[in-house]
Amino acid sequence: MADMTDNNPSDPLAQPAAFKRRGLLFVLSSPSGAGKSTISRKLLAHDPGLTMSVSATTRPMRPGEVDGKDYHFVDLERFRAMVSDNEFLEWAHVFDHRYGTPRAPVEGMLEAGHDVLFDIDWQGAQQLHQLAGGDVVRVFILPPSMIELEARLRGRGTDSNEVIERRMARAHSEIAHWDGYDYVLVNDDAESCFEKVRTILQAERLKRHRQTGLIGFIRKLDREEI
Ligand code: 5GP
Numbered sequence: 001m002a003d004m005t006d007n008n009p010s011d012p013l014a015q016p017a018a019f020k021r022r023g024l025l026f027v028l029s030s031p032s033g034a035g036k037s038t039i040s041r042k043l044l045a046h047d048p049g050l051t052m053s054v055s056a057t058t059r060p061m062r063p064g065e066v067d068g069k070d071y072h073f074v075d076l077e078r079f080r081a082m083v084s085d086n087e088f089l090e091w092a093h094v095f096d097h098r099y100g101t102p103r104a105p106v107e108g109m110l111e112a113g114h115d116v117l118f119d120i121d122w123q124g125a126q127q128l129h130q131l132a133g134g135d136v137v138r139v140f141i142l143p144p145s146m147i148e149l150e151a152r153l154r155g156r157g158t159d160s161n162e163v164i165e166r167r168m169a170r171a172h173s174e175i176a177h178w179d180g181y182d183y184v185l186v187n188d189d190a191e192s193c194f195e196k197v198r199t200i201l202q203a204e205r206l207k208r209h210r211q212t213g214l215i216g217f218i219r220k221l222d223r224e225e226i
Contacts, residue, residue, distance in 0.1 A: 011049075013202050020213035023110040025132055026050070026201055027118045027125045030141035031171030033153040035187040039141065040119055042194045043201070050201070051114040053106050056082065059097035062158065072102070090120070090127035095170065099124070115205070122177035129180075137204045139197060140181035144188040146171070 015021070030036040044052055056072040058079050067073050074082070079098050082088060091100030101120060109116050118124065125138045143149035149171060153164050178184050183200055187193040208214065 013206070015206065015211065016217075021205065021210040022135055022212060023113070024115040024201075024204060024210070025106075025110075025118065025128055025136045026115055026204075027120060027128060027136060027138045028141065028197070029119075029121055029125055029138070029174070029181070030187075031143065031149060031174045032167055033149050033156070033171070034141050034143040035152075035190055035193065036119060036141050038190055039187075039194050039197055040117060043117060043197060046198065047201070049113075049115055050117050051109045053101055053109075053116050053118045055099050055101055055120065056088075057097055057099045059095070059099075071099075089131060090124045092121060092123035092127075094121050094123075095166070101128075115201070122174060122180055126180055134209060137183075137200070138181040139183045139185065139200060140178055141193065141197075142175065142178070142184060142186045143171075144186055 028036050028040055040052065044050055054068065054070070054072060056074050056079060058074060058076050059071075061067065061071075061073050065071065065073075076098070079091075079100065082100065082102070083091060087103055088100035089103045089106055091098060093099075099120070101118065101124060106116050118128065120128070122140075125136075129136045129138065143152070146168070150164065150168055153159060153167055159167065185193055185196050204210075
């Protein structure tokens with residue numbers, strides 16, 4: 001994984017430039033309707049050092065979605081070719097469709113010194129963790145209650161009754177994987193949940209094992225004392 005520098009002068013939490021660090025793979029998962037996309041949007045808007053990974057999917061485009069921005073919409077044949085050409089960092093079946101994280105853009109973003117944000121399910125979080133271990137931070141967002149979750153799904157007005165029932169069933173199985181995450185938050189208030197996620201990202205960036213330039217800096221301090 002490429003080293004990077006937190007040298008954004010407007011960021012009071014940035015480390016000195018000598019403190020190069022490893023890029024982060026920051027995973028946000030939740031049952032749909034728990035508010036994850038609002039939080040992702042706000043994180044990206046507030047943090048120029050963070051870039052979104054755009055997944056490929058075989059599911060049909062929803063109204064308002066943009067190909068290449070929300071997802072790369074591909075057919076099954078293309079998806080299968082991408083799997084066999086090892087073009088995905090991870091992929092999974094979710095609902096009746098396939099979703100996968102294209103490998104090359106993520107590697108490019110890390111090379112360019114960006115942390116990468118992933119909106120993927122527990123299967124993806126597990127695979128990324130197996131692949132990149134300590135570079136992955138996994139955050140799971142819970143709804144305050146299942147009643148509230150259903151109300152949010154109905155409030156969106158985008159899905160039929162049947163789809164909502166399936167999403168609720170899927171939510172239960174998604175929540176069952178809460179213990180595969182480093183952090184579990186309840187989204188009872190969008191603003192405070194966002195602040196918590198942002199705090200996690202900031203603290204994770206400061207972790208010692210990510211500061212690859214630290215040894216050189218410490219040696220320099222040592223030499224100054226002699
Ligand atoms: P939706 O169809 O509502 O956009 O997404 C359905 C689910 O698929 C969400 O839980 C989302 O996090 C997950 N998902 C989206 N992209 C990926 C991906 O590339 N890999 C995996 N494993 N899950 C994904």
